[in-house]
Amino acid sequence: MKKEYDFTNAEQGKFYIPLEEIEAPIYLDKDVALFFADKLKGKNENLQSLINELLRKDIEIANRFSA
Template sequence: MKKEYDFTNAEQGKFYRPLNELDIPIYLDDDVKTFFMQKLKNVDKDFSLNGIINSLLKQDIEISKKLAV
């Protein structure tokens, strides 16, 4: 390391991104991924794995809200 660094042209927060703007990767277990990929093969419509997982999680959230009341 140098004894001194020149920060005269530095820009504070240049690479900062709020946490809610970051896409966090979610890794599925192989058996879960295989199950959903098999389901997607049998569907005629244009579904994505991302869309199906998000839909299921939203349903789970709604169920949890109803149970918490």
């Protein structure tokens, strides 16, 4: 490492991304991914949209039972 670094033209927070905006990848087990990929055959929808739709329905059901 250098003894000193020149930060005169540096921009603070240039690469900062708020935690709320970070999209973490979610990995499905192979059998689960294959099951849903099979359900999507011939449909104009992607795997992410299908999984999100199913999870939203699950959240709705969970909220009904916890209320």
